[in-house]
Amino acid sequence: MKKRRLIFGMISGLLIIFIIVTASNAMLVTSRQPSPQPTVVMINEVKAVEHLSKAITYKTISYQKRSKFDFTEFDKFISFLEESYPSIHTQLELEKINEYGLIYKWQGSDSSKNPIGLTSHYDVVPVLEGTEDNWEQPPFSGTVENDKIWGRGTLDDKVGVIGILEAVEFLINDGFKPARDVYLMFGFDEEIGGDEGALKIVNTLKARGVTFDFVLDEGGAIVENMVPGVDQPVGVVGISEKGSATSELSIEGSGGHSSQPKNHTNIGRIAGAIAKLEDTQFKGDLRGPGEDLFEYVAPEMSFPMRYVFANKVIFEPIIEQILLQQPATAALIRTTIAPTIFQAGEQYNALPEKATAIINHRLMPGDSLEDVKSFIEDTIEDDAINVTVTGSEASKVSSTNGWEFKSIQQAARNVYKDAIIAPYLMFAGSDAKHYDSISKNTYRFLPVQITSQDLNRMHGTNEHISKDNFINAIKFYAEIIKESNS
Numbered sequence: 360m361k362k363r364r365l366i367f368g369m370i371s372g373l374l375i376i377f378i379i380v381t382a383s384n385a386m387l388v389t390s391r392q393p394s395p396q397p398t399v400v401m402i403n404e405v406k407a408v409e410h411l412s413k414a415i416t417y418k419t420i421s422y423q424k425r426s427k428f429d430f431t432e433f434d435k436f437i438s439f440l441e442e443s444y445p446s447i448h449t450q451l452e453l454e455k456i457n458e459y460g461l462i463y464k465w466q467g468s469d470s471s472k473n474p475i476g477l478t479s480h481y482d483v484v485p486v487l488e489g490t491e492d493n494w495e496q497p498p499f500s501g502t503v504e505n506d507k508i509w510g511r512g513t514l515d516d517k518v519g520v521i522g523i524l525e526a527v528e529f530l531i532n533d534g535f536k537p538a539r540d541v542y543l544m545f546g547f548d549e550e551i552g553g554d555e556g557a558l559k560i561v562n563t564l565k566a567r568g569v570t571f572d573f574v575l576d577e578g579g580a581i582v583e584n585m586v587p588g589v590d591q592p593v594g595v596v597g598i599s600e601k602g603s604a605t606s607e608l609s610i611e612g613s614g615g616h617s618s619q620p621k622n623h624t625n626i627g628r629i630a631g632a633i634a635k636l637e638d639t640q641f642k643g644d645l646r647g648p649g650e651d652l653f654e655y656v657a658p659e660m661s662f663p664m665r666y667v668f669a670n671k672v673i674f675e676p677i678i679e680q681i682l683l684q685q686p687a688t689a690a691l692i693r694t695t696i697a698p699t700i701f702q703a704g705e706q707y708n709a710l711p712e713k714a715t716a717i718i719n720h721r722l723m724p725g726d727s728l729e730d731v732k733s734f735i736e737d738t739i740e741d742d743a744i745n746v747t748v749t750g751s752e753a754s755k756v757s758s759t760n761g762w763e764f765k766s767i768q769q770a771a772r773n774v775y776k777d778a779i780i781a782p783y784l785m786f787a788g789s790d791a792k793h794y795d796s797i798s799k800n801t802y803r804f805l806p807v808q809i810t811s812q813d814l815n816r817m818h819g820t821n822e823h824i825s826k827d828n829f830i831n832a833i834k835f836y837a838e839i840i841k842e843s844n845s
């Protein structure tokens with residue numbers, strides 16, 4: 360009897376200690392958000408809106424087929440920039456790389472400091488044939504109505520180009536002089552990979568030995584209802600980009616007549632292999648930029664959620680299970696498997712000689728192409744199936760500890776004082792990956808507040824931006840230049 364009471368006492372004692380320790384962990388979590396210093400940047404809004412509206416009217420369209428590019432539109436766009444930003448074109452050096460890639464260099468006063476770079480692209484995706492009439496305003500009209508600016512490129516990514524130029528024009532006229540060199544770099548073929556624009560810009564600067572402390576490109580934005588348990592909008596800054604790979608699974612031989620098939624045909628074996636891969640999946644693991652996101656967001660969460668994340672060591676398996684339930688959060692913590700093409704057979708009564716499946720993967724930083732290949736081979740356990748994996752590895756992971764990330768946080772909070780600014784893992788690629796080789800850090804952040812509908816409109820129908828969002832983007836770019844030169 361005594362013994363049982365002792366055990367009971369010990370267990371409740373341990374439980375009390377557990378509760379005290381875990382609860383104090385949750386209470387001791389401190390915010391990682393800098394206090395906002397509200398921006399005092401005052402933009403001539405009418406003029407800025409006029410400029411973005413005009414910029415939309417140039418059909419600087421990227422086509423998969425490079426021969427379809429209409430470069431007269433690109434020429435006109437560049438002339439429009441020269442007319443619209445007189446101070447920039449007298450104070451900054453403009454260099455055209457491969458004719459249409461633009462580098463503006465704003466000389467700093469302190470040559471001991473590394474430069475920073477702001478980049479975006481002025482090409483846009485085409486409007487899908489047959490959808491023109493679905494637009495509320497014609498896609499290349501640049502119509503301004505009800506506090507919105509309409510057209511292709513208002514979000515992706517002429518808002519970046521015009522936003523940056525408006526900010527710099529303002530700062531020059533305001534008498535601001537940067538300490539470090541500031542490079543503005545604009546690509547013209549981002550939508551088809553950036554090989555002729557961003558990549559050539561990077562190669563030129565690399566040959567000159569230029570190394571940036573950071574380069575900021577488009578990417579994450581300020582979104583609401585993204586993280587469960589967080590009421591405030593969250594501004595996500597991409598600190599890395601997942602890799603993109605294609606694996607091909609193929610099997611050959613043993614065709615024959617369909618009247619006497621073997622138990623396992625080519626189609627059956629490839630289908631079986633895919634089923635095994637989907638059942639197994641890459642292991643979900645909360646690490647890297649996905650983990651960073653929650654470290655920055657957790658302090659701002661309601662108590663129950665904060666409790667869970669503050670005691671991640673204990674609750675990690677549960678957190679991972681929750682994240683794995685939704686495709687969008689699952690993609691944050693694991694390499695993905697997306698079978699996209701399945702090819703086999705031509706005739707209903709003949710067994711195909713060959714069956715092939717193509718799977719698209721987005722790789723977590725840390726999972727290499729080689730890892731993907733071994734994972735597939737180990738999982739399918741079928742030596743007759745040939746596996747090849749090609750593609751690009753995940754980009755490097757940029758720092759969140761240095762002044763660089765903190766400046767982005769500060770600049771964003773100065774404009775969007777209620778937003779939580781957190782690091783994040785990008786699923787899609789942009790020009791930023793090219794800059795990895797000449798920059799200590801590459802960040803991916805478009806300083807606008809967007810909804811999930813806006814995301815669909817970016818490469819779809821009815822792309823538009825509110826005036827407020829556009830003006831805030833300009834203010835952010837002015838703030839980031841000031842922050843990184845203070």
Ligand SMILES: [Zn+2]
Pocket residue numbers: 480515516549577789
């Ligand atoms: Zn873009």
